[in-house]
Amino acid sequence: MEGENGEAVRNKQVVFRDYVSGLAKDTNMEVRESTVKLRLPEGSSGLLVKNLYLSCDPYMRIRMTKVDVPGNADPFRPGSPITGYGVARILESGHPNFKKGDLLWGKTAWEEYSLITAPETCFKIADTDVPLSYYTGLLGIPGLTAYSGFFEVCSPKKGETVFISAASGAVGQIVGQFAKSFGCYVVGSDGSREKVDLLKNKFGFDDAFNYKEELDLDAALKRCFPEGIDIYFEIFGGKMLDAVLLNMKLHGRIAVCGLISQYNLEQPEGVHNLTNLILKRVRMEGFLVFDFYHLYPKFLEMVLPQIKEGKIVYVEDTAEGLENAPAALIRQFSGRNVGKQVVVVSHE
Amino acid sequence: MEGENGEAVRNKQVVFRDYVSGLAKDTNMEVRESTVKLRLPEGSSGLLVKNLYLSCDPYMRIRMTKVDVPGNADPFRPGSPITGYGVARILESGHPNFKKGDLLWGKTAWEEYSLITAPETCFKIADTDVPLSYYTGLLGIPGLTAYSGFFEVCSPKKGETVFISAASGAVGQIVGQFAKSFGCYVVGSDGSREKVDLLKNKFGFDDAFNYKEELDLDAALKRCFPEGIDIYFEIFGGKMLDAVLLNMKLHGRIAVCGLISQYNLEQPEGVHNLTNLILKRVRMEGFLVFDFYHLYPKFLEMVLPQIKEGKIVYVEDTAEGLENAPAALIRQFSGRNVGKQVVVVSHE
Numbered sequence: 001m002e003g004e005n006g007e008a009v010r011n012k013q014v015v016f017r018d019y020v021s022g023l024a025k026d027t028n029m030e031v032r033e034s035t036v037k038l039r040l041p042e043g044s045s046g047l048l049v050k051n052l053y054l055s056c057d058p059y060m061r062i063r064m065t066k067v068d069v070p071g072n073a074d075p076f077r078p079g080s081p082i083t084g085y086g087v088a089r090i091l092e093s094g095h096p097n098f099k100k101g102d103l104l105w106g107k108t109a110w111e112e113y114s115l116i117t118a119p120e121t122c123f124k125i126a127d128t129d130v131p132l133s134y135y136t137g138l139l140g141i142p143g144l145t146a147y148s149g150f151f152e153v154c155s156p157k158k159g160e161t162v163f164i165s166a167a168s169g170a171v172g173q174i175v176g177q178f179a180k181s182f183g184c185y186v187v188g189s190d191g192s193r194e195k196v197d198l199l200k201n202k203f204g205f206d207d208a209f210n211y212k213e214e215l216d217l218d219a220a221l222k223r224c225f226p227e228g229i230d231i232y233f234e235i236f237g238g239k240m241l242d243a244v245l246l247n248m249k250l251h252g253r254i255a256v257c258g259l260i261s262q263y264n265l266e267q268p269e270g271v272h273n274l275t276n277l278i279l280k281r282v283r284m285e286g287f288l289v290f291d292f293y294h295l296y297p298k299f300l301e302m303v304l305p306q307i308k309e310g311k312i313v314y315v316e317d318t319a320e321g322l323e324n325a326p327a328a329l330i331r332q333f334s335g336r337n338v339g340k341q342v343v344v345v346s347h348e
Numbered sequence: 349m350e351g352e353n354g355e356a357v358r359n360k361q362v363v364f365r366d367y368v369s370g371l372a373k374d375t376n377m378e379v380r381e382s383t384v385k386l387r388l389p390e391g392s393s394g395l396l397v398k399n400l401y402l403s404c405d406p407y408m409r410i411r412m413t414k415v416d417v418p419g420n421a422d423p424f425r426p427g428s429p430i431t432g433y434g435v436a437r438i439l440e441s442g443h444p445n446f447k448k449g450d451l452l453w454g455k456t457a458w459e460e461y462s463l464i465t466a467p468e469t470c471f472k473i474a475d476t477d478v479p480l481s482y483y484t485g486l487l488g489i490p491g492l493t494a495y496s497g498f499f500e501v502c503s504p505k506k507g508e509t510v511f512i513s514a515a516s517g518a519v520g521q522i523v524g525q526f527a528k529s530f531g532c533y534v535v536g537s538d539g540s541r542e543k544v545d546l547l548k549n550k551f552g553f554d555d556a557f558n559y560k561e562e563l564d565l566d567a568a569l570k571r572c573f574p575e576g577i578d579i580y581f582e583i584f585g586g587k588m589l590d591a592v593l594l595n596m597k598l599h600g601r602i603a604v605c606g607l608i609s610q611y612n613l614e615q616p617e618g619v620h621n622l623t624n625l626i627l628k629r630v631r632m633e634g635f636l637v638f639d640f641y642h643l644y645p646k647f648l649e650m651v652l653p654q655i656k657e658g659k660i661v662y663v664e665d666t667a668e669g670l671e672n673a674p675a676a677l678i679r680q681f682s683g684r685n686v687g688k689q690v691v692v693v694s695h696e
Binding site for chain 1: 589
């Protein structure tokens with residue numbers, strides 16, 4: 001390995017330029033080359049890692065907007081590399097829970113080599129019998145989001161009807177498969193024929209539609225759910241939420257995971273049909289995966305065997321190399337990706 | 349009593365004319381005189397009653413709009429009397445649970461005498477040591493709404509911050525007093541100085557503001573809740589909900605009881621800040637009191653002693669006579685009432 005004795009090596013980085021209002025573009029980021037010494041700072045309890053896979057996620061659009069929001073959604077810092085979730089190999093460890101050579105997933109930066117200063121927020125990867133990139137998706141944040149959102153927030157019952165928007169994405173495809181194997185009737189919507197085909201023929205949804213081809217979302221939902229919707233797993237937001245509100249069943253539940261159709265807008269669209277929350281006694285609950293980290297071991301225990309038995313499948317959209325990372329992120333914001341958007345930094 | 353032997357007597361009625369879009373007016377109803385025989389139909393298991401007090405409620409505006417909604421909110425029937433909750437004296441009973449002379453509260457019609465065909469939905473009034481009209485408000489649907497909405501839907505904890513919109517109304521004034529005695533910090537908003545004065549000086553709210561005098565609702569809420577809102581008891585809707593969403597604390601709860609600012613609009617306003625449901629992990633839940641009828645005895649057991657000890661007070665706005673009922677209902681829709689709007693049909 002280059003730089004093994006601490007000499008400076010090249011460190012390609014994807015640097016955030018400045019805050020964005022409205023549509024984000026790949027020129028809001030720039031790929032630069034800097035150098036880094038492959039040695040932990042003296043006395044550091046952090047980790048020096050080589051990044052392998054990076055995750056492109058819709059919430060990152062929010063982090064491009066300079067707003068004061070609590071918790072995870074801290075804005076990116078202009079002039080600094082994009083940060084996000086990824087899979088990495090440990091080159092040097094100052095933390096007792098990790099050692100050189102371990103693989104981890106957690107919060108890292110969009111660059112070849114990173115210093116992780118909060119290793120306690122990272123998960124060591126124990127099972128490498130699955131594609132490593134899955135730890136940015138099915139076995140990482142999106143997977144735990146799907147698991148906790150569906151099983152903990154939606155309170156599902158067998159036989160209930162489930163609707164998922166942005167259903168072929170990183171989270172949606174997993175929610176749909178969980179809901180099907182749990183015994184629900186599952187319909188998804190997404191924005192292209194190719195994605196609808198995936199939903200029906202690869203992920204086993206009972207039905208699916210392309211919202212871009214529907215003149216009337218309310219009518220599309222009434223066609224798919226003549227008796228109404230028990231559970232809405234909300235990823236898309238906006239007009240879809242309004243149409244869903246007209247079609248919820250009594251005591252239905254809406255888990256609000258994302259509102260991705262809104263993130264690129266200067267002003268979010270208004271949602272008009274909230275009176276249905278009362279008439280139909282609907283619970284609508286926003287959640288973030290960070291509140292459910294304690295469930296990760298239980299989640300892995302359930303999902304790893306299912307992956308190996310082929311009972312759960314996962315579709316990724318892969319961009320090769322950091323040079324292509326800005327475009328991949330923007331593709332993801334506009335829904336042009338098919339499946340979970342991943343950036344490969346290095347195959348090692 | 350006139351008509352005691354079954355002869356026809358005058359029956360003044362408030363008849364619904366036709367469905368309304370936008371602002372309702374008192375001319376959407378008309379006061380007519382018909383006659384009725386004060387005798388139960390042969391074999392009826394219903395009740396013949398003399399109506400004493402009638403309740404004006406915001407949800408009745410929805411019933412003036414011809415829409416297909418489930419459950420309670422069945423539209424009024426043009427040409428028939430307005431129906432709603434009221435207090436009545438039984439003149440004749442065909443039902444084993446009720447006898448002549450009993451007082452009840454439940455669903456009746458806006459007329460002097462009514463035939464109640466579903467007595468099982470009515471409650472016999474046992475305690476008459478309180479103002480009878482309270483059974484249209486504090487001891488009826490609004491009271492049980494406040495009780496179940498606050499204690500069951502809001503999941504309150506001592507010391508939490510509570511915000512109530514339309515706070516001096518039939519439900520809001522009770523929620524505020526429950527929340528105070530439970531140990532919460534309670535702020536209300538309403539639409540006049542007189543109402544704000546009631547909130548602060550009669551109902552014991554910690555703070556209150558007149559939303560019509562605030563240029564910026566977000567700023568008003570930040571002034572009242574520098575640390576944010578744990579519980580929002582939503583009655584008003586629209587712009588207030590949007591401002592509240594910006595000020596919710598992590599894991600806050602919004603109980604959606606009503607959205608009265610929207611009922612008179614042709615198109616409901618859009619709500620734009622739902623992303624905060626995710627960022628702050630907020631649960632927003634619509635509810636209807638009908639799901640909590642089983643709690644009525646427990647509610648009475650708590651609240652009756654508090655009324656008698658003066659620990660809970662209740663302000664009513666009273667209209668005398670059925671002739672004044674249409675105007676009273678319209679006053680209530682536009683928030684010109686002060687306190688719970690009641691119509692007195694007869695003092696007996």
